[in-house]
Amino acid sequence: MTGAAVTASDRPCLPRGVRLHYDAVRETPVLLGPEIALMLDPIGKAVLDEVDGARDIAAISEDLARRYDAPRDMIEADVIEFLQGLAVRRLVDLS
Amino acid sequence: MAMLAELTHRCPLSCPYCSNPLDMVQRQGELTTAEWARVFQEAAAIGVLQLHLSGGEPASRPDLVELVAAARAAGLYTNLITSGIGLTPARLEALDRAGLDHIQLSLQGTTPEVADFVGGYKGGFARKMQTAAEIARLGFPLTINAVMHRHNLGDLPATIALAAELGARRIEVACVQFQGWALKNRAGLQPTRDQVDVAKRVVAEARRTYAGTLAIDFVPPDYFADFPKACMNGWGTTGLNIAPDGKVLPCHAAEIIPGLVFQNVRGASLAEIWQGPAFSAYRGTDWLPEPCQSCDRREIDYGGCRCQAMALTGDPRATDPVCRLSPFRARIDEMIALETSAPPPAFIYRKLAPGAV
Numbered sequence: 488m489t490g491a492a493v494t495a496s497d498r499p500c501l502p503r504g505v506r507l508h509y510d511a512v513r514e515t516p517v518l519l520g521p522e523i524a525l526m527l528d529p530i531g532k533a534v535l536d537e538v539d540g541a542r543d544i545a546a547i548s549e550d551l552a553r554r555y556d557a558p559r560d561m562i563e564a565d566v567i568e569f570l571q572g573l574a575v576r577r578l579v580d581l582s
Numbered sequence: 583m584a585m586l587a588e589l590t591h592r593c594p595l596s597c598p599y600c601s602n603p604l605d606m607v608q609r610q611g612e613l614t615t616a617e618w619a620r621v622f623q624e625a626a627a628i629g630v631l632q633l634h635l636s637g638g639e640p641a642s643r644p645d646l647v648e649l650v651a652a653a654r655a656a657g658l659y660t661n662l663i664t665s666g667i668g669l670t671p672a673r674l675e676a677l678d679r680a681g682l683d684h685i686q687l688s689l690q691g692t693t694p695e696v697a698d699f700v701g702g703y704k705g706g707f708a709r710k711m712q713t714a715a716e717i718a719r720l721g722f723p724l725t726i727n728a729v730m731h732r733h734n735l736g737d738l739p740a741t742i743a744l745a746a747e748l749g750a751r752r753i754e755v756a757c758v759q760f761q762g763w764a765l766k767n768r769a770g771l772q773p774t775r776d777q778v779d780v781a782k783r784v785v786a787e788a789r790r791t792y793a794g795t796l797a798i799d800f801v802p803p804d805y806f807a808d809f810p811k812a813c814m815n816g817w818g819t820t821g822l823n824i825a826p827d828g829k830v831l832p833c834h835a836a837e838i839i840p841g842l843v844f845q846n847v848r849g850a851s852l853a854e855i856w857q858g859p860a861f862s863a864y865r866g867t868d869w870l871p872e873p874c875q876s877c878d879r880r881e882i883d884y885g886g887c888r889c890q891a892m893a894l895t896g897d898p899r900a901t902d903p904v905c906r907l908s909p910f911r912a913r914i915d916e917m918i919a920l921e922t923s924a925p926p927p928a929f930i931y932r933k934l935a936p937g938a939v
C-alpha cells in the first residue's frame with residue numbers, strides 16, 4: 488500500500504530490513520534500509536521510536552501530544568505526513 | 583557511506599561480464615576472519631553505515647556467517663550480494679540468526695538455458711531458484727540484480743516478472759558496465775541501440791504495472807548516454823572497496839589505473855587510507871581538465887569514470903569519453919556501430935589463474 492492516503496487508523500511498522508541506528512560518527516539517529524541511510528531529526532526519531540506495529544497513528548499521536556504538550560491534531564497531521572513519505576519508499580509498512 | 587567488501591574472488595560461476603579484475607586474488611591471499619572483523623570496526627569508525635558483502639561469491643568463504651555476525655557487531659547494515667550458489671537452507675538460517683539485513687541475488691537469465699550459458703555453470707539456475715525459495719521462506723528482504731546485455735535484453739519483461747514472482751521488493755536492472763571481464767567481452771555483450779530503446783520503454787511500463795510491489799531501478803548503458811555517470815558518486819566521497827587481499831580501492835576497477843598506489847588494510851588503518859594518495863588522487867574537482875573545468879556539470883558527474891577514461895583514452899585524467907563534449911566520443915559511437923553490426927563473438931569466461939582453487 489503506497490498510493491493510497493494514510494489515515495489515523497493505519498498501523499505503521501518497520502518492515503524487515505529497515506531499522507533504527509545511532510550513527511556515532513555523525514552523532515545522529517539514522518534509519519537504515521537497503522541502499523539507504525536516512526538521517527533523522529529529533530522529531531522523526533521520536534515518531535519512529537513509537538512505531539511498534541501494534542498501535543495505530545492515532546494512538547501514537549496521542550502519546551506524543553501528551554509527552555510534548557502539543558495539540559494532538561497538529562501532531563497527528565505531522566505524523567501522517569512523515570510516515571506517508573517513508574511508506575512511499577517502503578521504509579515503513581502500514582496496515 | 584558504503585563499503586563493498588570483496589570477500590573472495592572465488593566463484594562457481596564465470597559470468598563474462600564479471601566486474602572483478604582480470605588478475606584475481608587466490609584463496610591463500612585472502613584476508614582472514616579476524617582481519618575482516620577489524621576492517622568492519624574501522625569502517626564503522628570512519629562513518630560507513632552500509633556494508634555490501636560481495637566477491638566473487640561470498641558464500642565461497644566458509645566463515646561467511648561469522649563475517650556477518652562481525653559486521654553486525656560493528657553496527658553495519660549488512661547486505662549480501664550473491665549468486666545463491668552455496669547457500670544451503672542451513673546456512674541461510676545461520677545467516678538469519680547472525681543478523682543479515684538484506685540479500686541481493688543475481689539473475690543471469692530467466693531460463694536454465696540462458697542463465698547457465700551466461701553463468702557458464704550447468705545446473706546453476708535450478709540451484710538459484712531453490713535458494714530464492716528458501717530466502718522467501720525465511721522472509722529476508724530481497725533485491726534481484728539483473729545485468730542486461732545483448733543476449734538477454736529481450737528477456738527484460740520476463741526478468742522483471744520473475745523478480746516479482748520471487749517476492750523481491752526491488753530489482754536492479756543494470757545494463758552491463760564495461761569494466762573488468764565485461765571490457766574483455768565488450769563486443770559479445772554490447773547491446774544494440776534498438777534494444778536499449780525498447781528496454782527504456784519496458785522499464786517505464788513495468789514501473790506502472792508493479793507500483794507498490796516491486797521497485798525498479800534502471801541503470802542505462804552509459805555508452806548510449808550523452809553525459810557520463812558520476813563514478814562512485816564522486817571519487818573518495820561516499821564509497822570504498824576492499825579487495826579480497828585487503829587492498830583498498832576508491833572504485834572496484836581502479837587497479838587498471840597505472841601509477842596509483844593502493845594501500846592495504848594489513849599495513850594501515852582505513853582512516854589513514856581514506857586520506858591517502860589513491861583516495862586523494864581524483865577527489866573533488868580541482869584536478870579536472872578541460873572541457874570539464876569550465877563545465878557546469880562538473881559538480882554533478884565529476885568528469886565521469888576514471889577507469890573508463892583510462893580504458894578508452896589511455897589517460898585516467900581525461901574527460902570520460904562517454905561525454906558528448908569529449909574529443910573521444912566519436913570513437914565510442916564507431917565502436918558501438920562496429921560491434922553491433924557483427925554477430926557477437928564467443929564469450930571469454932571469467933576464470934582464476936590456471937591451477938587456482
Ligand code: SF4
Pocket residue numbers: 593594595596597599600601602637638639665688932
Ligand atoms: S558476476 Fe558472475 S562470475 Fe562474477 S562474481 Fe558474480 S556470479 Fe561470480
Ligand code: SF4
Pocket residue numbers: 809810873874875877878879880881883884885886901902905906907908
Ligand atoms: S565536460 Fe566533463 S563535467 Fe561536463 S558533462 Fe562532460 S564529463 Fe561532465
